[in-house]
Amino acid sequence: xxxxxxxxxxxxxxxxxxxxxxxxxxxxxxxxxxxxxxxxxxxxxxxxxxxxxxxxxxxxxxxxxxxxxxxxxxxxxxxxxxxxxxxxxxxxxxxxxxxxxxxxxxxxxxxxxxxxxxxxxxxxxxxxxxxxxxxxxxxxxxxxxxxxxxxxxxxxxxxxxxxxxxxxxxxxxxxxxxxxxxxxxxxxxxxxxxxxxxxxxxxxxxxxxxxxxxxxxxxxxxxxxxxxxxxxxxxxxxxxxxxxxxxxxxxxxxxxxxxxxxxxxxxxxxxxxxxxxxxxxxxxxxxxxxxxxxxxxxxxxxxxxxxxxxxxxxxxxxxxxxxxxxxxxxxxxxxxxxxxxxxxxxxxxxxxxxxxxxxxxxxxxxxxxxxxxxxxxxxxxxxxxxxxxxxxxxxxxxxxxxxxxxxxxxxxxxxxxxxxxxxxxxxxxxxxxxxxxxxxxxxxxxxxxxxxxxxxxxxxxxxxxxxxxxxxxxxxxxxxxxxxxxxxxxxxxxxxxxxxxxxxxxxxxxxxxxxxxxxxxxxxxxxxxxxxx
Amino acid sequence: xxxxxxxxxxxxxxxxxxxxxxxxxxxxxxxxxxxxxxxxxxxxxxxxxxxxxxxxxxxxxxxxxxxxxxxxxxxxxxxxxxxxxxxxxxxxxxxxxxxxxxxxxxxxxxxxxxxxxxxxxxxxxxxxxxxxxxxxxxxxxxxxxxxxxxxxxxxxxxxxxxxxxxxxxxxxxxxxxxxxxxxxxxxxxxxxxxxxxxxxxxxxxxxxxxxxxxxxxxxxxxxxxxxxxxxxxxxxxxxxxxxxxxxxxxxxxxxxxxxxxxxxxxxxxxxxxxxxxxxxxxxxxxxxxxxxxxxxxxxxxxxxxxxxxxxxx
Numbered sequence: 001x002x003x004x005x006x007x008x009x010x011x012x013x014x015x016x017x018x019x020x021x022x023x024x025x026x027x028x029x030x031x032x033x034x035x036x037x038x039x040x041x042x043x044x045x046x047x048x049x050x051x052x053x054x055x056x057x058x059x060x061x062x063x064x065x066x067x068x069x070x071x072x073x074x075x076x077x078x079x080x081x082x083x084x085x086x087x088x089x090x091x092x093x094x095x096x097x098x099x100x101x102x103x104x105x106x107x108x109x110x111x112x113x114x115x116x117x118x119x120x121x122x123x124x125x126x127x128x129x130x131x132x133x134x135x136x137x138x139x140x141x142x143x144x145x146x147x148x149x150x151x152x153x154x155x156x157x158x159x160x161x162x163x164x165x166x167x168x169x170x171x172x173x174x175x176x177x178x179x180x181x182x183x184x185x186x187x188x189x190x191x192x193x194x195x196x197x198x199x200x201x202x203x204x205x206x207x208x209x210x211x212x213x214x215x216x217x218x219x220x221x222x223x224x225x226x227x228x229x230x231x232x233x234x235x236x237x238x239x240x241x242x243x244x245x246x247x248x249x250x251x252x253x254x255x256x257x258x259x260x261x262x263x264x265x266x267x268x269x270x271x272x273x274x275x276x277x278x279x280x281x282x283x284x285x286x287x288x289x290x291x292x293x294x295x296x297x298x299x300x301x302x303x304x305x306x307x308x309x310x311x312x313x314x315x316x317x318x319x320x321x322x323x324x325x326x327x328x329x330x331x332x333x334x335x336x337x338x339x340x341x342x343x344x345x346x347x348x349x350x351x352x353x354x355x356x357x358x359x360x361x362x363x364x365x366x367x368x369x370x371x372x373x374x375x376x377x378x379x380x381x382x383x384x385x386x387x388x389x390x391x392x393x394x395x396x397x398x399x400x401x402x403x404x405x406x407x408x409x410x411x412x413x414x415x416x417x418x419x420x421x422x423x424x425x426x427x428x429x430x431x432x433x434x435x436x437x438x439x440x441x442x443x444x445x446x447x448x449x450x451x452x453x454x455x456x457x458x459x460x461x462x463x464x465x466x467x468x469x470x471x472x473x474x475x476x477x478x479x480x481x482x483x484x485x486x487x488x489x490x491x492x493x494x495x496x497x498x499x500x501x502x503x504x505x506x507x508x509x510x511x512x513x514x515x516x517x518x519x520x521x522x523x524x525x526x527x528x529x530x531x532x533x
Numbered sequence: 534x535x536x537x538x539x540x541x542x543x544x545x546x547x548x549x550x551x552x553x554x555x556x557x558x559x560x561x562x563x564x565x566x567x568x569x570x571x572x573x574x575x576x577x578x579x580x581x582x583x584x585x586x587x588x589x590x591x592x593x594x595x596x597x598x599x600x601x602x603x604x605x606x607x608x609x610x611x612x613x614x615x616x617x618x619x620x621x622x623x624x625x626x627x628x629x630x631x632x633x634x635x636x637x638x639x640x641x642x643x644x645x646x647x648x649x650x651x652x653x654x655x656x657x658x659x660x661x662x663x664x665x666x667x668x669x670x671x672x673x674x675x676x677x678x679x680x681x682x683x684x685x686x687x688x689x690x691x692x693x694x695x696x697x698x699x700x701x702x703x704x705x706x707x708x709x710x711x712x713x714x715x716x717x718x719x720x721x722x723x724x725x726x727x728x729x730x731x732x733x734x735x736x737x738x739x740x741x742x743x744x745x746x747x748x749x750x751x752x753x754x755x756x757x758x759x760x761x762x763x764x765x766x767x768x769x770x771x772x773x774x775x776x777x778x779x780x781x782x783x784x785x786x787x788x789x790x791x792x793x794x795x796x797x798x799x800x801x802x803x804x805x806x807x808x809x810x811x812x813x814x815x816x817x818x819x820x821x822x823x824x825x826x827x828x829x830x831x832x833x834x835x836x837x838x839x840x841x842x843x844x845x846x
Contacts, residue, residue, distance in 0.1 A: 042805060044615040050584075051571050051615075124580065182583045184617045202626050203616040204805045205797030241698065241795045242804075249685055249697040250795070381808065411565035411810050418569065418578055447577075455577070 032533040033234040035515070037524070038247045038259045042240045043207045046196065047184045049124050049167045054436065057166040058523045061225065062209050062236070063104075063190035064170035067095065067114070068162025069225030072521070074340065074441060076162030077226035079218065080109065080171060080191070082144075090153030091136075097144040100216045103173050104195045111140030113191075116177035118148075118161075121169045123181040127160040127444050128169070130474075156444060156474065164225050164438060164522055165445035193217065193229040193527060194236065207238040209526075222527050224519075229527035232517070236526055251276060251510060257531060258511040260524055263383070264322050270510045280327075281509030284337050284437030284522045288317055288388055288502035289448065291459035293429050296422055298374065298401075303367035305497035309350050311360035311399055317502035320387040332504040334490040335449055337437040342483060347491025351501070357398060364399055373402045375423040377431040379410040385432040388502055392432065404429075417458040431458070437504065438522035442482070443470045443489065451498045459499065465492030538835065545827045552823040553605070553816070557598050560812050566590070567614045567810040588614055601816065610820075611813035613806075620817040623802065630700045631798035633710065634790065635783050637718040638725065639776075646726040647772065650733020651760050657738055665730060672727030677786050681720040681793040688716060698795035717794040721786045725779050732775045736768035743767075769840040777833035784822055 041055040048060035068076040078084075082098040101109035115138055122128030122135075136149040154160075161169045171191045179185045188196040193215045197208035217228040239256055241247040248266045250256045252273050261281060262270060270276045292299035292308070299305050318329035330338050333348025345352075374396060378389025389405070396403045404423075408416075413431055421427040439445045450456045450470065451463035469489030476482040511518055517528040568585040569576075576584075585591050589600075604611055610620035653665040689697040695716055701709040740746065741764055749759050788800035799818060806814035837844045 044805070044809060045571070045617065047617075052576065180587070182580075182587045186617050202797050203613075203618065203623065204801055205626075205795075239699075239795070240797075242792050242801065243795065245682060246685075246698050246793055246795050249690055250699075253689060253693075253697050255697055255699065408564070409808065411570060411808055414569035415564055415566035418566075418581065457577075 032514075032531050035233045035236045035258065035526070035529060035531055036256045037236060037238050037526075038241050038250075038256050039238050039524070040260045042204050042242075043201075043238060044203050045184060046188055046201075046207075048170055049120055049181055050184045052124070052166040054166060054523070057164075057168060059196075059207060059209075059238070060168070060170055061164075061192070061523060062194040062526060063188060063192045063196045064172060065101075065190075065192040065229075066162060066169055066171065066225065068158050069227075070159070070162050070164055071223035071226040073223075076158040077220075077223075079162065079226060080114075084158070086157075090155065091150045093148045093150075093157055094141070095146055095148075097146075098216070098218075099144070101191065102214045102216070103191055104189045104212055105173070106214070107173065108143075109171060109191055110143045110174075111146040113174045113177065114146050114171055115140050116174040117171045118169060120172075120177045120179065120181045121167060125160075125167050125169070126447060127156065127163070128167075130154070131157070131160060155477065159444065162225065163445060165436075168225075193231045205240050207240075209236040209238075210234065217527075222525070224521050224525065231527055232530035233526075251512065254512065256512075257515050258509070258518065258524075258529075260509055261507050262510045264325060264328060264508070267325075267508050267510070275513050276510055277513055278508050278510045280506050280520060281524075282437065282507065282522050283520050284340070284441065285504055285506040286384075286437055287332060287335070287337065287435045287440050287504055288321065288384065288432075289434060289499050290388060290392055290430055290432045290502065291417075291448075291457075291461075291499045292497065293423070293427070293459050294453075294461050295420060296427065296429065297372065298364070298367060298369040299429060301367040302496060303363050304369055305500075306350065307360040307364035307367065307399065308395070309494075309497055309500055310363065311355055311357050311395055312351070312500060312502070313355050313395075314351065314501075314503035316391050316395075317388055318505055320391050321384060321503075321505050328507070329503055329505045332501050335440060335446075335493055335498075335501055336442075336486060336490065337440045338504050340437075340441045341479065342442055342486040344483070344487045344490045346487035347494045350494055361399055364401075369401070371400075371402050373404040373423070374429045375404045375406060375427070377406050377408060377413045377416060377428050379413045379432070380407050381409045384434050385410070385413070388432040388434075391502075392430065420460070436522065442486070443473050448499060449489070449493060451493065451496065461496065461498045463492055463496035463498055465489075466496060466498055468492075534835075534838065538831065541831045541834070545824065545831075548827055549820065549823060553602070553820060554598070556816055556819045557601065558594075560810075560815060561594055561597070563810075565810040567812065570809050571615065601813075605820075610817040613814050614811050615809055620813050623814060624799065624817055624821060627797060627799045627802045629702060630796050631787055631791070631800065633700070633703065633714055634717055634721065634787055634796060634798060635780070637711070637714045638722045638783060639780075641718050642722045642725045642729060642779075643776070645722075646729035647733050647765070649726070650730040650772075651737055651765060653730065653734040654737030654741060655756070655760055657734075662734075666734070669727040669731050672723040675723060677720055677724070677789045678793050680723050681717065681790060684716045684720055685794075700796045700798075713794075713796070717790045717796060720793070721783065721790040724786065725782060728779060728782075729772065729775055733768065733772050736771045737764055740764045740768045766840060770837055770844075773833055773836050773840065777829050780829050781826060784825075 039055055043055055043059050045051045048056050065080050067081045069079040071077050080097055080101055081095050083096045085094045103109060122132040131154055134150045134152050136151055138148050140146045173189050176185050176187050188198055193212055194209040195212045197210055200208040211231045211234050217230050220227040222228050244263045244266055247259050251259050267278055270278050292305050294300055314331045322328040333345045333351040336343050379385040393403050393405050416428060417431045419427045423429050435448055443449055447457050451461040451466040453460055453462040466489055469485050469492055472485035473482055476485055514532045517530055519525055568581045571584050572581045612619055613623055649665050653662045656662045685697050688695045695712050700713050703710040746764060749763050788804055791798040791800040803818050
């Protein structure tokens with residue numbers, strides 16, 4: 001019996017015991033105007049440009065607003081902007097801000113603030129960097145108008161300004177936005193619907209957000225990062241709980257109101273409690289992956305990479321991650337998020353059907369593999385990487401590979417994967433990770449799909465076909481052209497095995513039934529969420 | 534005595550210096566890079582390098598160590614790489630919960646363990662003795678997190694007497710403060726109660742064989758007076774020593790207990806800092822813990838003189 005089994009059993013017993021039992025006096029005394037939320041991770045810093053972790057982005061979306069926001073159909077909609085104009089040649093964008101926008105210190109939001117914010121953002125964001133590379137000038141025309149002049153058209157401008165992928169183009173006061181993008185800000189005056197209570201922040205334990213009374217929400221219905229961000233509670237308290245069993249018990253006991261991502265093991269327990277609702281949290285889910293190092297044998301040979309892909313069973317990986325709950329995973333014969341406009345299976349045959357171990361072994365032998373150790377980095381402190389790593393080790397052994405299984409922590413993997421030295425000298429052959437589905441909907445935020453060798457993400461894949469189609473997507477004029485480019489890109493990336501997708505998986509979110517207005521999305525949206533006593 | 538205490542306090546300085554050098558060196562050679570964690574998964578190697586430079590992590594070891602020591606000498610523990618908050622402020626935020634947890638645990642332990650050990654020695658070989666020792670073995674064997682979950686299930690979920698998690702400062706009321714600490718203190722104290730009960734029993738058994746105890750009995754002294762005035766006082770030196778050593782156990786156990794009961798204490802701060810490679814925070818906490826440990830040992834030495842007049846410095 002392991003620790004997970006013990007905590008599942010105990011939390012389960014608690015759930016059964018509480019079925020039909022009302023919340024204790026401790027919970028009933030809590031104010032209905034305060035929403036207590038357990039986030040996916042600790043809010044360890046609060047600069048969404050400097051630190052790009054999802055949890056920082058999620059908190060920042062409360063405090064800072066954006067010029068545009070993507071809605072549930074992944075289309076950018078006006079948010080702080082009232083109108084925009086683009087010149088006929090597509091190189092000059094002129095934007096006008098909505099009237100009445102205010103920062104949390106009462107100062108109006110002006111064009112100079114936007115210019116400073118976009119300057120800082122564009123130094124860190126992949127799409128921002130592309131715009132910056134083409135920039136002639138970014139200037140404030142008047143207090144509410146600013147202009148971005150480019151050397152060549154950038155059709156994805158509005159998407160770049162409204163995307164939810166980290167780092168988002170959050171608008172900060174000029175004095176804060178002038179901070180070096182590689183240094184952390186310490187002033188959290190925002191433009192969004194809630195204020196950050198800096199004095200109550202205990203990193204690793206608690207973060208508090210208070211309703212900003214002077215926020216001017218749009219009149220449209222809210223949809224993800226777009227529309228009217230109406231805050232219906234006075235305070236949102238983020239309570240950091242490192243232990244999932246504790247969070248499950250606290251939710252059942254009414255000590256917290258909303259748990260962002262309960263682990264799959266505990267979901268049956270939560271479902272049995274009549275005061276708790278459970279549903280899929282983020283429909284865009286996650287893409288599991290492992291990457292192979294293109295710089296060294298055996299994976300510098302495409303035949304070795306293909307051999308691994310031929311033998312790989314995505315079902316094995318997904319079962320290891322989510323257990324027997326079939327609603328939580330899908331096979332993924334490619335790289336793009338299922339059920340999104342650009343999803344494609346083109347070229348995905350190598351990942352479909354019965355796994356052919358013999359053919360894979362043959363191909364591996366043809367690549368010249370002769371039993372040298374394969375250094376496989378597996379972070380044990382991240383359940384997703386640990387589960388995938390165990391399956392990969394088994395897969396490689398079945399292929400007859402000599403696995404050097406390096407069980408370590410995520411911090412070490414994060415550091416070691418950047419080493420370009422040979423595997424036996426501090427480098428590596430494989431490491432495991434995962435990507436938020438929201439980052440895999442198109443190539444713009446999808447760093448992991450890039451295959452421009454030395455400039456690519458860890459593993460440094462080289463695939464001319466992939467890079468060519470990334471460019472095609474950026475230049476596409478309409479959805480049909482985008483789809484065609486993505487189909488070719490998917491095939492090219494699979495042919496060259498830019499990385500190995502291990503499947504698509506979802507996770508749940510859970511909340512007390514006296515909380516309403518929770519919507520599915522790639523991040524927890526607090527606007528429209530209310531709580532009754 | 535005063536000069537002894539002053540000498541001991543001064544002698545902590547080289548100990549702290551060695552600890553500082555050791556911890557700094559260990560962190561320097563340990564794998565992992567905070568810049569990678571800060572930059573996030575999508576960052577390019579160039580971004581990571583720029584963050585590393587802005588944090589000063591690219592500087593040579595001696596320069597980094599020298600600058601850290603210089604700041605320490607000026608009473609500055611530095612700034613957290615991640616939160617951008619002063620390390621002293623972060624430790625200050627977490628000190629209250631951990632001190633509260635340790636104090637309540639320590640008090641609970643002494644109040645329960647010492648009488649149990651005394652009674653076990655008094656009734657040596659009897660059913661009571663065996664029952665107490667069986668409890669001690671049980672206490673040793675159970676991991677803190679299992680005890681914690683069982684207690685939370687019974688007293689929070691089932692009986693609804695106490696909260697599952699969290700911490701309330703004592704400034705918001707004594708009972709709210711205490712009710713958040715009862716379950717974690719019991720969970721954390723189990724091992725400690727078992728340890729001290731066993732040590733108390735063993736030393737009491739030895740003392741109870743002494744001639745002066747027989748003399749006390751012959752003079753008609755009551756059992757309570759013999760056990761708690763004559764015997765326990767003479768058995769106190771090893772018990773006090775174990776209580777002192779046990780504080781180190783408490784610090785270690787607090788890491789798990791604070792995680793299970795979501796108490797925002799130093800234990801959780803330590804784990805978070807280690808996983809993120811937040812070097813200034815790790816260094817600050819280790820320095821604090823080593824100072825506390827040296828201080829506890831000093832206090833134990835002072836207590837020796839109170840319980841045993843033969844000990845003089």
